[in-house]
Every structure is written in C-alpha cells, then in structure tokens.
Amino acid sequence: MSVSFQDYYEILGVSRTATEKEIKSAYRKLARKWHPDLHTGRDKETAEEKIKKINEAYEVLSDKEKREKYDRLGANWRAGDDFQPPPDTEGFHFYTGGDAGASGFSDFFEAIFGGGFGRGARTARRGPVQGQDAESEVELTLEEAYRGGQKSLQLSTREICQACGGQGHDGQSFCPRCGGTGVTSSTKTLAVKIPPGVADGSRIRLKGQGGEGLNGGTRGDLYLKVRILPHPLYKVRGSDLETEVTLRPEQAALGDQVSVPTLDGAVLMKVPAGSRAGRRLRLRGKGLPHKGGRGDEYVIIKIDIPERLTAEEEKLYRQLAALRKGV
Template sequence: MTTYKDYYKILGVERTATEQEIKSAYRKLARQYHPDLKTGSEKEAAEEKFKEINEAYEVLSDPEKRAKYDRLGANWQHGQEWQPPPDMDGFHFYTWNDGDLGATGFSDFFETLFGRARANRTGGGFRWEPQMRGQDIESELQLTLEESYRGGEKTIQLTSREICAVCQGSGHLDRGICAYCGGTGNTTVRKTLEVKIPPGIQNGSKIRLRNQGGEGLGGGQRGDLYLKVNIQPHPLFTLKGNDIESKVIITPEQAALGDKVTTATLDGDIILTIPPQTHSGKKLRLRGKGWPLKGGGRGDHYVEVVIDLPAFLSEAELDLYKKLAELRKGV
C-alpha cells in the first residue's frame, strides 16, 4: 500500500488540461520552488516540493504515462492510501524488494505504476535538470548628477550567487559534500561590468543588462540584470523633473541696483544678469539650460536669488547703511 498522488492537483491544472497548459504550469512552479534558488530552511522544503512537481510533470507530459495514470480514474483523493486495483486487466504494476535498484527520487506510487529507473549518480542521487531561464536581478546604480547628465560608460562591480560549476548545484561530489561550495550548491562570484549610461537618464530609471542576471538551470539562458538609477544629491544643483534649480547669493546693493554675476550651470559657469530691484527668492530662468528631454531639447535652469550681507562691513559702509535707514524712515 502506498500514497496516491494527484498529479493534476500538484500542478494546479484540470484533468482536461492541454499539453501547453501543463507545460506552462510546470515552468511556473519549477521556478517558484527550485531548491537552487532557495537558501536556509526554505531549501529543504523546496527540494521536496520540487521533486513532487517534477514527478507530476514526468507523468502528465508523457502521453503514454498520462493515459496509464488516467485509467486509475478521478475519484482518488490526494494523499489517500492506495494499492493497485485487482480488476484492471492488462495493467501491469511493479513491486520491489529491498536491495533492488537505488532510489530515483520518484515516489513509491510512481514506481508502482511505471517501474524504477536507475538513478543518476553523478550528482549524488537522482537530479532533474529542466532547462529554465535564470531569474532577473535588480540592483542599484549610484550616479552623480554629472554622470547622469552626460552619460557614457561606468565600471561597476557586483557580487552574486552562482550555481557551483564543480558539482553543478547539487552540493555533492562522489557521494560526499562538494568542498568547493561547502555543500550549498552555490558560490559567491564577484564580476566587473561596463554599463552604458544614456545621457539625461532620470532618477529611478532602470538600465537593463541582458544575460547578466541569475544563472539558468539545466543549460537555460541567464536572466537579466536591472540597474535602478539613484542620482546622488549635488551640492549646487537640484533636479526637478526636467528642470535644474540652484541658488546665487548677491549683496543688497546688487539687488537694488542690478549687476552681472557668475553662476554655475551643468555646462559650466555663465554670466547672469541681476535686474535692478530684485527681491530675495526671485527665480531667474535660464531657458534650455536644464535636463535633456527625450526626443531632443532641454528643460530650463532656475536660479533663485538669495540676498545676504557680506561677512564684514567697513565703517564707511555702515555709515551709508545708517544714511539709507534715515532716508527710509516714514516710507
């Protein structure tokens, strides 16, 4: 007596599911529960679930196995104790004695129906290796405002977990623990990448590096690496959408009489005209000096005027301020 396996329930499909529906359900579950993508306490539970998923797919993806399995009927409950019905003419069931072929990783229920295949000993036991694309990975890319504005290439270094190349992720070699990965099936790899940064990239944008993500399983293609741009704060400029904001400090007389002062922009210093009687907090617009726009053109640069006294005033300057204060009395 063994335990009945409801392979349709395991894959989450109806008994009428098409071949494509079965394959799609399997791929989704295999990615979710593959033990090479788990760590710690989750890994052991994932291994058992992964075996169950693979066993269900092994049966339902094979027309002959599926037909034989379907002949048992749909009235069995998942986990119910089961033994070969005595009235199934022409239906061959298998029984095994201790000491027969080693375990393959399939359940007793599977082996009673389909027999026992020899295990693959290269990885320390049965191992199913479906071809599966690697996971996409997301990381952050720290950029200065100038790097984001001008674009170009940036060299970065990343540390990632890769499937052990020695034991192929099994964690075992010759029935023992793989010394290269310590039995984890994964190794830490540090790699250097050249990233192309498009000019004018915005904060929060993502740069996609094809085939630089998680390693594929069973010879599958690697996933992609997505780098989320994080533009670091700048001491002079603030990016607001497609516009740049900065400040310029002037003296009271410059504000009253107007002047020409030097101020910084993303393209270097320029001469800025301060109109007469400019108030503190006024924003002067530099058209087309802001952030690059998609499709061409640029935003604007707004310079906020801040009026401040010099750190030191001479006696003559103080006398002039006193005279000015007398003139302003009663105004």
C-alpha cells in the same frame, strides 16, 4: 502491491482540467519557491522533499501519455491512501520488480510508469544554443552619468547547472544540485564602463554577460537600464537642468554677480537689476549632452528675507518704505 497514492494535481495546486500552460506556470512558481538553494538547515531538507514531489507531478502531468494513463486511475483517490491497482485497469502494466526508488521518483510512480527517467531522451538538446539576453538596472548619480567612468556592480544571476548541463536531471533522476530546474543562483561582480553623457532610461549593452549558452553556445548579452538618481541641486528636464539661487532683496533689486553651481564647476552669473522671485536665467550649454551638443542650465531666482534685522538695517528698511509710500 500497496503504495501511497500521489495526487499530482493537488501537489501542483491545479485542477484536473488544467491546461498545459497552467500546469507549466504552477510548476515554475513552486520550483522557484521550493528551490533547495533558497533554504538552509531543516528548511533545506523540507525543500528537497517538496521539490522531488513537484518535479514528479510535473513529469507526469506535462507528458500527455503519462497524464492520460494517470487520469484513467480515477479522481477518487486521496493523497497518502494505500493504492491498489483498480480492478478495471485493462491495458495498465504495474511494475513490481527492479530497484524501486532508484530513479528518485516515489514508489507510486515506479509502480505505474516503471524506473528510469523517460523525459530526458526527448528533451536533450543537440547542437549549440545561444544563451538568453538578460536585463538589469544600474543606478547612477547625475555626475556619473555626465562624466562616465567605471562602476563596480554586483548582480544576481541564474546560471545553467553544471551538474546536469541544464537538463534538470542526471540520467536517472532529477538533479539534486538544481532541484530539477536546470539552473542555479549565484552572484558576480562586474566592472562596467559608463560612457559619458548617458541618459536616464537608456541601455548599456554588455556583450557576453547574459545567460549561459547550451552545448557550447555563446552567452547572451546583458542590458543595463540607466536610472539617474535624484540630485540635491538639480532637476533634470530632458537634456536641460534646473537649479535655484537665493538672493538677498538688495541683490535682486540692484543686480549682482553670484556664484552658481554647474556640472563643470561653479561659475559667476550676472543677475540683472529688478529680478523677481521665480525668474529663470539661462546658462547656455551647461546642461547635459545630447545629439548635436549640450542642453542648457536654467537658474531660478529665490529671494531670502532676513529673519532678524539689526537696528541699522531696520532703520534703512523703514526709510525705504517711506520713500516708496504711495508709489
């Protein structure tokens, strides 16, 4: 018998002293990278071959008995070398009959461990298992967060593979649909009801929109973390808002009524005479909702100095300067 030796440690990129946790972590990273659904054309064919080797390596190294048996072959083999049973392999049974390769494993695997898929019977789940909860993010404008309403979201999801029921194999070999990972990638569109007054960082629960359950188990929930987008007019300070209003010098000096934007629409605000730049004026109850009421809106005064003056305006400014000279 002559088959090509498979270096399972090299395939997973781990040392021969790797722990179970390190092996599992390496497998997950490689399975995500080489998942056939993430590739197209020739790259997909390459990914399918890669994932077979990765799954086979993990099948052996994650199983204590198989790993011990594999390790007894020694560390001096190189991947691709012709493998002949070493002369000191007492206790080994090398399989030579049967339908080699029918299980989806390499001839090397078949020669040492025989056909069939040994892991499936041990890991098969019994009884319903609830799906995992999932978390994503929803971006809202300040107005959407304040008023609430319905928003359409498109989310990327990972669903249990329907071909293998999430087991990663179809009885005799790794599932070709999911590449042995037990899940497939998909997208779905949800109509999400946004409650009025949601705060930045809060979470919206969508019951039954999380991970799919196993063996008839209910789906998990999806939690959407709210992120309020920056606003061109307002800064959010907890439940309070800040905005700015620009006054001409005479408005600031003499006082005036000016239009100020709020989330409920523009309102007229009285500016006291002698208002200086940077002064904060409060509009009570015009902020964001909070438990027990609403926050306030603070309007910060800015004063605009005209870039160009008419001859009459310049004359008046000079008269004002003369009047205030020495004051």
